[in-house]
Amino acid sequence: xxxxxxxxxxxxxxxxxxxxxxxxxxxxxxxxxxxxxxxxxxxxxxxxxxxxxxxxxxxxxxxxxxxxxxxxxxxxxxxxxxxxxxxxxxxxxxxx
Amino acid sequence: xxxxxxxxxxxxxxxxxxxxxxxxxxxxxxxxxxxxxxxxxxxxxxxxxxxxxxxxxxxxxxxxxxxxxxxxxxxxxxxxxxxxxxxxxxxxxxxxxxxxxxxxxxxxxxxxxxxxxxxxxxxxxxxxxxxxxxxxxxxxxxxxxxxxxxxxxxxxxxxxxxxxxxxxxxxxxxxxxxxxxxxxxxxxxxxxxxxxxxxxxxxxxxxxxxxxxxxxxxxxxxxxxxxxxxxxxxxxxxxxxxxxxxxxxxxxxxxxxxxxxxxxxxxxxxxxxxxxxxxxxxxxxxxxxxxxxxxxxxxxxxxxxxxxxxxxxxxxxxxxxxxxxxxxxxxxxxxxxxxxxxxxxxxxxxxxxxxxxxxxxxxxxxxxxxxxxxxxxxxxxxxxxxxxxxxxxxxxxxxxxxxxxxxxxxxxxxxxxxxxxxxxxxxxxxxxxxxxxxxxxxxxxxxxxxxxxxxxxxxxxxxxxxxxxxxxxxxxxxxx
Numbered sequence: 095x096x097x098x099x100x101x102x103x104x105x106x107x108x109x110x111x112x113x114x115x116x117x118x119x120x121x122x123x124x125x126x127x128x129x130x131x132x133x134x135x136x137x138x139x140x141x142x143x144x145x146x147x148x149x150x151x152x153x154x155x156x157x158x159x160x161x162x163x164x165x166x167x168x169x170x171x172x173x174x175x176x177x178x179x180x181x182x183x184x185x186x187x188x189x190x
Numbered sequence: 191x192x193x194x195x196x197x198x199x200x201x202x203x204x205x206x207x208x209x210x211x212x213x214x215x216x217x218x219x220x221x222x223x224x225x226x227x228x229x230x231x232x233x234x235x236x237x238x239x240x241x242x243x244x245x246x247x248x249x250x251x252x253x254x255x256x257x258x259x260x261x262x263x264x265x266x267x268x269x270x271x272x273x274x275x276x277x278x279x280x281x282x283x284x285x286x287x288x289x290x291x292x293x294x295x296x297x298x299x300x301x302x303x304x305x306x307x308x309x310x311x312x313x314x315x316x317x318x319x320x321x322x323x324x325x326x327x328x329x330x331x332x333x334x335x336x337x338x339x340x341x342x343x344x345x346x347x348x349x350x351x352x353x354x355x356x357x358x359x360x361x362x363x364x365x366x367x368x369x370x371x372x373x374x375x376x377x378x379x380x381x382x383x384x385x386x387x388x389x390x391x392x393x394x395x396x397x398x399x400x401x402x403x404x405x406x407x408x409x410x411x412x413x414x415x416x417x418x419x420x421x422x423x424x425x426x427x428x429x430x431x432x433x434x435x436x437x438x439x440x441x442x443x444x445x446x447x448x449x450x451x452x453x454x455x456x457x458x459x460x461x462x463x464x465x466x467x468x469x470x471x472x473x474x475x476x477x478x479x480x481x482x483x484x485x486x487x488x489x490x491x492x493x494x495x496x497x498x499x500x501x502x503x504x505x506x507x508x509x510x511x512x513x514x515x516x517x518x519x520x521x522x523x524x525x526x527x528x529x530x531x532x533x534x535x536x537x538x539x540x541x542x543x544x545x546x547x548x549x550x551x552x553x554x555x556x557x558x559x560x561x562x563x564x565x566x567x568x569x570x571x572x573x574x575x576x577x578x579x580x581x582x583x584x585x586x587x588x589x590x591x592x593x594x595x596x597x598x599x600x601x602x603x604x605x606x607x608x609x610x611x612x613x614x615x616x617x618x619x620x621x622x623x624x625x626x627x628x629x630x631x632x633x634x635x636x637x638x639x640x641x642x643x644x645x646x647x648x649x650x651x652x653x654x655x656x657x658x659x660x661x662x663x664x665x666x667x668x669x670x
Contacts, residue, residue: 097555111542121551125551125552125555134487136568138575143574145571146573149625150626152425155423171286176511177510177511188529
């Protein structure tokens with residue numbers, strides 16, 4: 095089974111990764127090889143099996159819907175990492 | 191090792207500051223050859239060490255870990271310290287918070303020497319996927335230390351730290367432990383909080399201790415385990431001191447040997463060493479029994495669907511907006527869409543290494559419309575079948591044994607061009623992550639290659655949440 099150039103381009107667009115033409119070819123090969131390895135699973139009958147996520151069986155672990163204040167140096171530490179910031183807001187290119 | 195250092199500290203044979211400086215001296219001399227560390231935190235370490243020395247002077251009681259220098263995989267966040275995940279996309283990131291395990295270790299007075307190298311975002315099994323440097327195996331500098339917790343293993347094996355923290359998503363602490371002659375434990379999923387660990391595959395990973403002895407690993411686990419409100423998947427722990435369960439008595443315990451793990455493909459030398467280890471367990475009072483894990487053949491395929499899928503989701507946060515690399519360069523841009531999209535495409539193209547991009551691509555494909563059922567959902571179902579295999583097995587036996595890796599530490603470059611070959615090294619380790627059971631790797635022998643004796647690791651898995659049983663088995667093997 096092989097993936098087309100178009101499929102690779104489509105996946106890359108979904109993944110928000112810009113790919114050069116050389117890379118598209120490389121991923122065509124690499125993904126196809128690995129995917130071939132997975133065709134094994136098709137043969138298994140899992141009709142009556144439930145899918146599982148993680149294994150602890152826990153779910154819906156909630157906390158109170160109350161905002162918790164973080165320390166000042168945590169807040170400033172977060173903003174310090176921002177590539178572009180203004181007045182303690184993250185600055186982003188125009189979305190529209 | 192930890193207890194010995196602890197005794198030296200409380201008997202005032204050495205101060206924590208002296209001990210810490212000794213480690214930094216050694217790092218200065220030798221880490222240029224081993225390349226275990228990405229960032230050193232000398233000021234922090236000496237500050238921590240000083241506080242411990244003051245306590246000792248005042249004759250205050252100190253914890254077993256207190257004042258003892260350790261190292262931290264650079265995928266785990268330490269407040270105020272650079273955290274790169276060994277990726278260029280976080281080259282300039284300073285963590286604003288402590289991982290929960292780090293918070294707990296600070297409270298216990300551990301001394302933090304620095305952040306260690308890994309395969310980028312924990313994706314890899316050699317060190318060769320790090321965007322910064324290739325860490326060398328201290329036992330043979332031409333060979334890899336294993337991965338992804340490469341630097342943590344090399345630091346401990348090279349005596350550049352007394353112990354270290356790593357993480358384990360598919361063997362990333364156990365395989366380096368095996369390659370470097372150390373003990374590495376992957377706790378049961380949910381045993382240790384993942385808050386502050388850069389997430390790779392959230393339903394499989396655990397923060398994991400690596401050290402010279404099983405007792406050391408037990409001591410560390412006791413102090414990092416337990417429910418954390420910041421990690422909804424963390425489970426309430428009984429507040430156990432795991433080191434108290436190392437009684438050296440394993441009489442009557444049964445060890446299962448899966449026939450699927452000992453096929454004709456397994457290297458004969460390793461098979462012999464594994465069987466010798468089983469003989470030793472027998473002499474120590476354990477019973478050996480053959481078992482079957484019929485769905486073993488599907489472990490790697492489902493691992494390599496589930497992991498990239500979760501990776502593709504977890505890596506989405508690296509978008510050049512809130513932290514890390516942000517490429518804003520209209521000329522060099524490959525895709526001149528302009529605006530926000532261009533930032534995403536360029537930042538992620540340049541910031542991520544090849545293996546990370548490969549897994550994101552694979553995961554995005556597996557989760558995309560039209561494929562989700564065939565790949566991800568199917569893999570989740572087979573994961574359940576594998577879990578059932580283990581439940582059945584643990585009705586017959588207490589532990590499951592195998593070699594940790596099907597090979598000794600390989601030479602640099604031997605596997606890099608063949609991702610499939612690299613993946614096959616994971617065979618014995620990934621099942622523990624898929625099913626959530628705890629697993630430990632401990633030294634069981636060596637194989638001579640040239641003039642070097644390369645370590646071989648044996649692996650035991652136990653029932654969910656039976657870390658004390660697991661640790662006692664490895665400990666008993668070690669001390670006899």
